[in-house]
Amino acid sequence: QSALTQPASVSGSPGQSITISCTGTSSDVGDYNHVSWYQQHPGKAPKLMMSEVSNRPSGVSNRFSGSKSGNTASLTISGLQAEDEADYYCSSYTSTLVFGGGTKLTVL
Amino acid sequence: EVQMVQSGAEVKKPGESLKISCKGSGYSFTSYYIGWVRQMPGKGLEWLGVIYPGDSDTRYSPSFQGQVTISADNSISTAYLQWSSLKASDTAVYYCVRHRLWHDYWGQGTLVTVSS
Numbered sequence: 001q002s003a004l005t006q007p008a009s010v011s012g013s014p015g016q017s018i019t020i021s022c023t024g025t026s027s028d029v030g031d032y033n034h035v036s037w038y039q040q041h042p043g044k045a046p047k048l049m050m051s052e053v054s055n056r057p058s059g060v061s062n063r064f065s066g067s068k069s070g071n072t073a074s075l076t077i078s079g080l081q082a083e084d085e086a087d088y089y090c091s092s093y094t095s096t097l098v099f100g101g102g103t104k105l106t107v108l
Numbered sequence: 109e110v111q112m113v114q115s116g117a118e119v120k121k122p123g124e125s126l127k128i129s130c131k132g133s134g135y136s137f138t139s140y141y142i143g144w145v146r147q148m149p150g151k152g153l154e155w156l157g158v159i160y161p162g163d164s165d166t167r168y169s170p171s172f173q174g175q176v177t178i179s180a181d182n183s184i185s186t187a188y189l190q191w192s193s194l195k196a197s198d199t200a201v202y203y204c205v206r207h208r209l210w211h212d213y214w215g216q217g218t219l220v221t222v223s224s
Contacts, residue, residue, distance in 0.1 A: 036210035038153070045203055045217055046145075046153065051210040089153050093209045096169050097143070102152040 004029065004090055004100035011106040017078040020103045022090030023071055030071040034093040037066060037075045041086045049088075050075060082107050110134040112142075112204050112215035119221045120194050127190040128218045130204030137185040138162040141207035144178060144189045147217075148200040158207045159187060194222045 005023040012018040022035065029035055035053045038046040048057055050066040053073060063078045073092075077084055085107040090100040115129040132142060143158035157168035161180040168178070180187045187204060199222050205211035 034209045038211070040153075045214040046211075047214070048210060048212050051208075051212070057212065087152075091153075091155070091210070096157075096167060097155040097207075098169075099153040099155060 003098055004092055006088075006090060006100040006103045008101070009104045009106065011108055012080045013108045014080050014082065016080050017076060018080060018105065019074050019076045020088050020090075020105070022073045022075070022092075022100050024073075024092050024098075025071055028092040028094050028098070029068065029073055032092065032094060033068070035066070035068060035073040036091050036093075037064075038089045038091070039084075039086045040089065046089065077105075080107055110206065110213045112206060112213050114202075114204055114215040114218045117219040117221070119223070121224055122196055122222055123193050124222075125190070125192050126194055126220065127188050128202060128220065130187045130189075130215050132185050132187070132206065135206070138182055142180065142187040143205045143207040143211065144176075144187075145203045145205055145211070145214075146200045147203070148197075156189070156202075161187070194220075196222050196224075198222050 033053045037050040039049050040046040053068045054066040065076045067074050088103045111133045113131045138161045141158040141160045144156040146154045156172045159166045159178045161182050177190045201217040201219050203217050204215040206213040
């Protein structure tokens, strides 16, 4: 199972919306809904932001939403805030788990 | 409250062995998989593998099979990640996670530094 493909960086201004993509194959992202997203601030442990493509854990802002189309999953953040600046990772689980390479979100 | 509390930072020499730990609390330890995730300096997340303490079922990423050993001691609700012979390339932060096809709880991370 190869690593999932994410853009290295995305940016947006406060209040705007951004979308981070996560591309796999028909054997992982395309065939299963076991896609999750994590946020990591510098020096901190990652935090679960989305599970099973679009399930938002308790306590995560409803500005975060997830979706999937074909072999690509997406995380959308609306109403960007300065605190959203972080690294974001997707993952997909089949018999093992694989992460994407990570996307650095910069809030301009 | 669910917590995953990891052992402290380690500094080792190449060739030495090491075992780091992760204590789960606030939930039924034997009812959830526990996994390990590596993050090398300045790099992304890598999944090493998981163990189901209930029956010791263990699965490894093909990239890490044979490189590390994952185990658990149910009597003290603790999972372990161990190396028999460390390499400089093992230098990283290692996170333990509660695994449910996704990782809902993370430990604080254990920094392992391997240097001569």
